Amino acid sequence: xxxxxxxxxxxxxxxxxxxxxxxDLQRKGVDKISSSEFSALIGYTASQIRxxxxxxxxxGQQGYGYNVNGLFNEISSILGLDRDYKMVIVGAGNxxxxxxxxxxxxxxxxxxRGIFEVNPRLIGLKINDIEVMDYEGLDAYVKENKIDIxxxxxxxxxxxxxxxxxxxxxxxxxxxxxxxxxxLPPCVAIENxxxxxxxxxLAYHINHRDEVCEEFEDEGExxxx
Amino acid sequence: xxxxxxxxxxxxxxxxxxxxxxxDLQRKGVDKISSSEFSALIGYTASQIRxxxxxxxxxGQQGYGYNVNGLFNEISSILGLDRDYKMVIVGAGNxxxxxxxxxxxxxxxxxxRGIFEVNPRLIGLKINDIEVMDYEGLDAYVKENKIDIxxxxxxxxxxxxxxxxxxxxxxxxxxxxxxxxxxLPPCVAIENxxxxxxxxxLAYHINHRDEVCEEFEDEGExxxx
Numbered sequence: 001x002x003x004x005x006x007x008x009x010x011x012x013x014x015x016x017x018x019x020x021x022x023x024d025l026q027r028k029g030v031d032k033i034s035s036s037e038f039s040a041l042i043g044y045t046a047s048q049i050r051x052x053x054x055x056x057x058x059x060g061q062q063g064y065g066y067n068v069n070g071l072f073n074e075i076s077s078i079l080g081l082d083r084d085y086k087m088v089i090v091g092a093g094n095x096x097x098x099x100x101x102x103x104x105x106x107x108x109x110x111x112x113r114g115i116f117e118v119n120p121r122l123i124g125l126k127i128n129d130i131e132v133m134d135y136e137g138l139d140a141y142v143k144e145n146k147i148d149i150x151x152x153x154x155x156x157x158x159x160x161x162x163x164x165x166x167x168x169x170x171x172x173x174x175x176x177x178x179x180x181x182x183x184l185p186p187c188v189a190i191e192n193x194x195x196x197x198x199x200x201x202l203a204y205h206i207n208h209r210d211e212v213c214e215e216f217e218d219e220g221e222x223x224x225x
Numbered sequence: 226x227x228x229x230x231x232x233x234x235x236x237x238x239x240x241x242x243x244x245x246x247x248x249d250l251q252r253k254g255v256d257k258i259s260s261s262e263f264s265a266l267i268g269y270t271a272s273q274i275r276x277x278x279x280x281x282x283x284x285g286q287q288g289y290g291y292n293v294n295g296l297f298n299e300i301s302s303i304l305g306l307d308r309d310y311k312m313v314i315v316g317a318g319n320x321x322x323x324x325x326x327x328x329x330x331x332x333x334x335x336x337x338r339g340i341f342e343v344n345p346r347l348i349g350l351k352i353n354d355i356e357v358m359d360y361e362g363l364d365a366y367v368k369e370n371k372i373d374i375x376x377x378x379x380x381x382x383x384x385x386x387x388x389x390x391x392x393x394x395x396x397x398x399x400x401x402x403x404x405x406x407x408x409l410p411p412c413v414a415i416e417n418x419x420x421x422x423x424x425x426x427l428a429y430h431i432n433h434r435d436e437v438c439e440e441f442e443d444e445g446e447x448x449x450x
Contacts, residue, residue, distance in 0.1 A: 012429050016422035020404065043406070079425045080432035098323030102420065110424060148431065173431040175424065179245065181268070187438040189430035191423050195327065197241035198416050199335060199400065200304045204237050205414030206373065206398040207305035213412040 007055045014052055015075055018042065022072040034065035084109045086145060087175075090162045091153035092117040092125065092132045095177055099151055104128040110149070114141055118158075138162075142169035149173045156180040232280045239277055240300055242267065247297040259290035309334045311370060312400075315387045316378035317342040317350065317357045320402055324376055329353040335374070339366055343383075363387075367394035374398045381405040 021042050025033060039046040053071075056078055076082055087103070089096045092115045103112050117123055118135045125132040133141065142150070150166035152159050152174060159178035166174060173189035176182055179196050246267050250258060264271040278296075281303055301307055312328070314321050317340050328337050342348055343360045350357040358366065367375070375391035377384050377399060384403035391399060398414035401407055404421050 007433075012426055013422075015429065016419070016425035017406075019425065020422070078429065080428040081425065085428065085431075094323045094326035098319045101319035108421075110428075149427065172434060173427050175427055181242075187434060189427055189434050191427040191430070193418065193420065193423055194241070195418065196333075197238075197245070198418055200241035200244065200306065201237055202374065202398050202400055202414055202416040203305040203310065203335075204240065204303065205416070206310075208232075209397060209412060209414050 011052050011055055014044070015079055018049075018052070019072060019075045019079065019081075022068055022075065025068045026072060030068055032065050032067050038066055081109060084111060085148040087112050087149040087151055088138070088142060088147050088166075089115045089151045089153055090117075090135070090138065090166070091155075091158075092119070092122045092127070093153065096151075096153035097127055099153055099177070100127045100130060104130075112151075113145055113147065116141075139165055139169045142166060142171060147171055149175060151175045151177070152182075153177050236277050236280055239269070240304055243274075243277070244297060244300045244304065244306075247293055247300065250293045251297060255293055257290050257292050263291055306334060309336060310373040312337050312374040312376055313363070313367060313372050313391075314340045314376045314378055315342075315360070315363065315391070316380075316383075317344070317347045317352070318378065321376075321378035322352055324378060324402070325352045325355060329355075337376075338370055338372065341366070364390055364394045367391060367396060372396055374400060376400045376402070377407075378402050 021038075033041075035046040035049060039049060042049070044052075056074070087110060089100055089112055092100075096115060096117075100112055100115055103110050112130055115127060115130055115132045116135045116138045117132050122132050123134050141147070147169075148171060150162070150171045150173075152162050152166075154162055156178045159176065159180050160182055163174055163176070163182045163184060167185060167188050171188065173191070174182065174184065176190060176192045177195070179194055181192070182190060184190055246263075258266075260271040260274060264274060267274070269277075281299070312335060314325055314337055317325075321340060321342075325337050325340055328335050337355055340352060340355055340357045341360045341363045342357050347357050348359050366372070372394075373396060375387070375396045375398075377387050377391075379387055381403045384401065384405050385407055388399055388401070388407045388409060392410060392413050396413065398416070399407065399409065401415060401417045402420070404419055406417070407415060409415055
């Protein structure tokens with residue numbers, strides 16, 4: 001695996017999906033899978049899969065297909081899932097609490113170490129044994145505990161300030177749930193989960209569904225004739 | 226606006242973002258914005274913006290730029306945000322409760338009418354006055370109340386069954402938070418929020434950050450020399 005290869009972000013977005021399907025295969029006790037079966041399962045063409053995996057050296061064997069465990073482990077390692085990440089959540093409202101619970105039950109190397117909040121009514125609460133602390137202490141806590149990831153669950157108006165504090169304190173990545181695009185130094189990785197954007201895209205597709213449905217229904221009628 | 230134009234899903238993914246920036250401009254009292262200012266703000270090239278908006282008839286005026294209110298309203302209408310959507314949530318665990326709270330405070334035409342759950346300990350609970358009901362009643366409720374959107378906050382193992390029940394009962398779209406890809410009839414719109422995929426992409430970027438940072442630090446040093 002060549003760590004210096006520039007891999008397109010579209011490929012990187014597909015890797016977690018490959019891993020998800022491989023984990024399902026593992027759980028079903030499948031040891032190997034042909035490239036055409038894998039293609040049918042995941043919904044990408046066999047050539048797309050080959051191309052994607054060639055970015056990392058390729059893992060298929062002609063006439064054999066893919067070794068499920070081997071490929072799962074390789075992709076996990078490419079993604080960096082063979083190590084642990086220390087995280088803090090900023091914002092202990094509904095979303096922050098849900099993310100704290102989510103990662104707690106997820107148990108996969110992503111460990112929330114602290115939750116920070118400005119609202120005094122929430123400070124001192126415990127969410128799955130993780131204490132909600134005063135936002136004032138965020139900078140010192142991140143530095144002392146060498147936190148890797150900051151999770152932003154604040155309002156959009158606070159999000160940039162929080163991001164600035166987190167990056168100045170040395171986090172390597174930010175998982176942003178606030179509905180705003182953050183300005184970050186290039187050395188800080190960012191992933192956004194924009195819930196309202198996703199809901200608005202869904203609304204678009206619902207309202208432009210008719211075209212698809214009419215075509216679908218036309219096809220159905222044509223076949224019946 | 227031509228409803229039958231086939232618009233690429235990349236453009237549709239960008240529309241909510243345009244709308245978000247336009248709303249910020251509205252709040253700041255900005256009436257019009259030149260295409261170059263809008264480009265600098267949103268981070269797409271002026272030509273990209275023009276191309277995107279031309280899919281819907283184009284809204285800019287040569288030498289004037291964009292009318293903020295006009296463009297905001299048009300995009301809202303293209304997305305279908307000028308009407309209300311009735312929603313149900315399936316799964317009243319942490320994530321389901323967080324989404325119920327999120328949409329409650331969001332107040333923007335997306336109204337959760339009911340929450341459904343199999344766990345008897347959660348049935349009967351109220352989350353912001355919305356009752357958690359027995360999953361057995363989902364089909365009848367969706368039909369009776371003409372629910373538009375089903376939100377799936379269950380485990381991955383239950384998600385496909387829930388999706389089948391929702392689509393058979395007539396929902397027009399599904400907002401899926403379960404970490405699984407659903408098989409749906411073409412007439413049902415789908416938006417996935419795959420939190421674990423997003424976290425795994427973040428891990429990848431953190432682990433491949435070094436390249437970016439080395440380049441960045443090299444540039445910095447070069448400048449200092």
